[in-house]
Amino acid sequence: MTVATEIRTGEAGHSGPEIRSDLYVRIEPRDSGGLQIELESRVEAYYGDSIRKQAEEVLEALGVRDAQVLIRDEGALPFVIAARIEAAVRRAGLGEGTRVLPDRVDLPAPSDRDRIRRSRLYLPGSEPKYFINAALHGPDAIILDLEDSVHAAEKDAARLLVRNALRAVDFLCCERMVRINQLPLGLEDLDEVIPESPDLVLIPKVENPDQVMAASTRIAEIKADYGITRPIWLMPILESALGIENAFAIAKASDQSVALTIGLEDYTADLGVVKTSTGAESLYARQRVVNTAHAAGLQAIDSVFGDVGDMEGLRAWGLNSRGLGFEGMGCVHPTQIPVVHEAFAPGANEIERAQKIVAAFHDAQQKGLGVVSLGSKMIDPPVVQRALKLVARAQAMGLIH
């Protein structure tokens, strides 16, 4: 005998003439009668059979055997179809504890602690159409966002979509980042996405080190459960005056943190000031982030520049940001990526001078000299260190060979 549970209709996803690469699914569980699947699809002629078969398999795996199912498909890819059906089933109060996972593409090489993070492209977690070609535009990282770009009512569904994307979408050489929700909701996000080994998790609205520790601990537990050994780094986002004040403790809270960043929309809102394109109102906070990050041995990463149409404004922001000591920033549209990369690249003069210093350093080493000199000038050790770092960075960016 099965125990009677509360049965309700579950729906998920979106359809309509303006929707692309998504689908709407509605599931009405029944007591008997098997699966009745009604499908409308703009790719019916090509993938209609494939969609029906996949729907049956997913429902079967989730233990749904009798239901009236309506699917309105707008050309969704298989990983999206699976996520939407799973979301609808869970919203119907079924399928608890079961995950239906799409085929997995090969994972990229594990991410280095201090890899280059000039650009991270934000992808709203409930908009699958942006996922598939995101990596082609060449950002250093893509960031699947579960937080501000996802409506409160869509958090559960977006989580499944992001989980499936981490498995099924080839993000090429990009570092695969996920921005979870503010804790404690973010911990539920971790349960769903960590088993798929994202390379880095951004924790939003961090105001004290406990929040970072909570996320770090949960990640370590899930990694242990799933036998995941590759690193999953952390990047806390400071978005309030309090967060800025507690910056150093936050930066030092977990040895898994690799970078510290700032969210200017929320920070300026917290201060009650207008966010400008020159950023004078957040100068202190941004400098504090840079200083703290360096003190804690992390990368300092800047916020985003929201005006997609203003490339000159973006360039100016990026150059200024690099001048302050940031190593990268977020991108809200792929067209921002090349501009950001250019802004955060060291200039030709800088590289040339650094190369000379590095050459002089190697020369001194060979000759067993303790002092590095260029011409008649003595070069201080920190300057040598900076030059070595800059040359390595320029090499990694493909600016020199």
Added chain:
Amino acid sequence: MAVLEKAELIANAAGRNVPETVNGRPQVPYMGVGKYRPTGMKASPPICSASDYPSDGDKRVPDLETALRKCGLRDGMVISSHHHLRNGDRVALMALETAGHMGVKDLTWFPSASFPSQKSAIELMQAGVIDHIEGSMNGPLGDYCTQGKMRGMGVLRSHGGRWQAIQDGEVHIDIAVIAAPTADAFGNCDGSHGKSACGSLGFALADSLYADHVIVVTDNLVPFPCAPWQIQGNNVDYVVAIDSIGDPARIVSGTTQLTRSPDRLRIAEFVARFLRDAGIMRDGFSFQAGAGGIALAFVGYLKQMMKQAGVKARFVRGGSTKYLVELLEEGLTDYILDGQTFDLDGIRSIANNPRHVATSPLTSYNYHGKGNFASMVDAVVLGATEVDTHFNANVVTHSDGRLLHGIGGWQNCLASRCTILAVPSFRDRIPVIVDEVTTLCGPGELIDVVVTERGIAINPKRQDLLDATRGSTLPIRSLEEIQREVERICGGKPRRPKRGVRPVAVVKWVDGTVLDTVWQVE
């Protein structure tokens, strides 16, 4: 009249099954590129005498019905129209509806292209006023045709192919109805001025030269002479003045917006970089790009590269837009040779700049002539609905067999020295690179490069291009490799929709032979 009966099919040189007769006329199956060379004389219109026309040059009649009656309109005639007024045109439907009111049946409508705003032609087909359409059909008209509801068979031709068909006598136009943004009472017409200005009137030129009767319809009648004239009044029988020939907002776009789609921008940038890296972009070169999103963005990228390299073009070919006009006005090209004018900047330029020249399908495209401009263009950027792994391409039907687009100048442009198809690798989960195209419109031997957001494929026949781009940082890959990648993303090869068995339209090649068949969609 030509009720569709069971057609005899024959395999042509491309291996496609095509009908031996179309609307009662025997056809020549496609024989291969450059293989069919007909002989004989061109068609010609009847000899007329000036004494039969008013010596004061005033050919005005009160309305279109009078003009059609005086032209001897009767059942079964061929009525032609041009599409320079695009989705804003009012004249073609007005003429056909007037014919309907006059009780005439079984007309062949021979537009240079049809537009969605002309969907009420369906009612005229249902009423038997129009038997069939010979010209591009898309949207509702395309669906009507591919559902097998049109009585006669559709004939799809390129712009050059339409000139060829008229000139070779394949299509005899009984009455040409020419919408003119400016005209005088003698029938001289100009497209670049007036409230309904559309720029060039080139698509109407063959109609004016070869039709038995020519009616000019204008909403901007000026005293003789209408100068400059693109259509000569000497070929015109009657002139009708009306309030409005079209909706200006739908004739041209006020501003042509550049695409923000990152994938399209990426494709556009790849095309521009390809022209640069392959050495095609050099001083004195030429190119053609249309008004689609990718083509417009491509012009933007190429412009930057031309400036950086300090090179300029000798000529560019339109459809002209703001972006081509900017090249002309900034001295980055000596000429625009314009087939049709898409936006207000294009109209302003063609009306005022002597280096912005209106062309016709004769000068640009006609294959049965002593050469044409298309083959002299260094590179052309085109779209496609499908391309197969042998570089054969489809531009008229969707993969499910429904008619989506006209051929336009597409087939003619394949004569360019470097033909580039700029296409996304898939649309709505439907791969664009297929094993076999649904409808063959362009033979693969004429298609040199396929540019997608996932990589650039060069036709193995173009070893020169492969050599020229060796060492380029562009992602040059094989079509098969891109196809495999996309099929993996899309979750396997799409099922091929079942093809219908009844031909509803044919696709002509530029020489008038039958290249492929469009089948009824089940």
